[in-house]
Each structure stands twice: as structure tokens, then as C-alpha cells.
Amino acid sequence: MSDPTRPDLAERARILLELHEAPEILVLANVWDVVSARVVAATDGVRALATASHSIAASFGFEDGENIPLNLHLDMVGLITSAVDLPVTMDFEAGYGDAGETARRVIEMGAVGGNLEDKMKPLExxxxxxxxxxxxxxxxxxxxVLNARTDAMLRAEDRKAAVQEAIRRGRAYLDAGAPVVFVPGAVTRDEIAALVDGLGERKVSVISVPGKSLPARELQELGVARVSTGPFTQQVALTALQDATAAIVAGGVLPETTRRLN
Structure with a gap:
């Protein structure tokens, strides 16, 4: 049974699933703390939030890859879900050794979806x-709402073979009940079109990489269900911070376009 203190969880999960199945692509700008979550949630057109494990770890001084203690990671996710009214999906990496138990704790923290990396372990x-x-x-x-991730494209030497391996693994995850398959590393039109052809429309999830990825509207036309930003939104924020710091240290001023968002 769901936590009686969070009676909205089933409804948030239903909404999140419908957003993945809708004809319009779900665009998720990943967040890493309460203030980033509130700023993104208050932006017109935003319908759900996703956390970025890399970004949360970096906020506490840890490298990506399950180096941040799970309790600390979950605490931040709990603060985020409590601060917004939108469905939240959490990146819980490869499951911290026990994917089912970690998912149970993720749900306790108020998240209704999540990314799970396969690390290219044996398919079974x-x-x-x-x-x-x-x-x-x-x-x-x-x-x-499980965004079942395969790392097939991230480790590819033969790109065409990697696409086929991603499809093979993705089909197995869909057959097991996952509603969508996340294929980071797939950025070209041909690769993404092949993935959609092999897995189905509104079944593929990709990441937007600065300077490389297709615009969200083109991904929607290809039949992609979801595009997220991973750690890149935090890098956008840190780039702006460093640029503003450099400008004022050099004798200038902060950008006139700065808005008070907190």
C-alpha cells in the first residue's frame, strides 16, 4: 500500500505515465535541489520534474556513479518532491545494489518514476x-514509471551494432513492463529513428546534449516519448555563474538580464 501521508502518489504516477504516452514529447529539465526544482516547476510548459544523480552528487562534492551515499541522495529527492506539486522522477543510477529495495525507498521519498541503468550487465x-x-x-x-536505461550506445565502437543491441535490450525491458527505454548516447537522426522503429513510438527516451542533439520538436516528430537534460542543466547554471563572476572580477557588473527567482 502507498504511504497514507502521501495520498497523491498514485495520481502523480498516473499523470507521469500519461505524459510519456501522449503524442506531445515530454521535456524534462533535470533538477538537483529545492531551488532548482522550484524554478523549473514554475516555468510555463513544465509538467513534471526529473532529478539528475550526477548533479545531486556534485552538489555535495561527490563524483557520479553511486559515490554519494544513498541516504543523502534520497534525502535531497524527498526535499524536492515535498517542495513541488508536479510528478517527480528520480535517477537512482544502477539501483545501489538492490534495485527493488532502492525503488521502494524512492517511492517513500515521493518520487513516482525513475531511471535505472543496466551497466550492460547480463540481460537476464x-x-x-x-x-x-x-x-x-x-x-x-x-x-x-520506470525509464529503463541501456548503456549500449555509450560504449559503442560499432554504432550500428550498438543500436541493434539497444533495441534487443530495450525490447526485453518493455516486455518486462517498463513503459519507456532510455538510450543515452543516441543523438543522430538516423540512430534515433532506428530506435523508434525497433522499440515503437512513444517508447524511446533520450538525453539532450549541448551542441549535438536534435531540437525537442524534431524528436517529437520522430516519435520520441521523452527528452531530458541530465547534468547539463546544472552545467548551464554553473556556466552562467562562472561567466558572471569573471565579468564582475574584471571590473564589470552582473548581467542586466538577471531575474530574481528565489
């Missing part, structure tokens, strides 16, 4: 992790 093991996460959602009384 990766599918078992997907099933464990979805089972945790059912036991909590929600349809947990």
Missing part, C-alpha cells in the same frame, strides 16, 4: 532488476 540480470523495480511500485500501490 538487467531484466530481473526491471521486474524488481516495477514490483516495488505495485506493492506501493502505484504504477511506477
Amino acid at each position: 540480470e538487467a531484466v530481473a532488476d526491471v521486474e524488481a523495480v516495477l514490483r516495488a511500485g505495485r506493492e506501493a500501490g502505484i504504477d511506477f
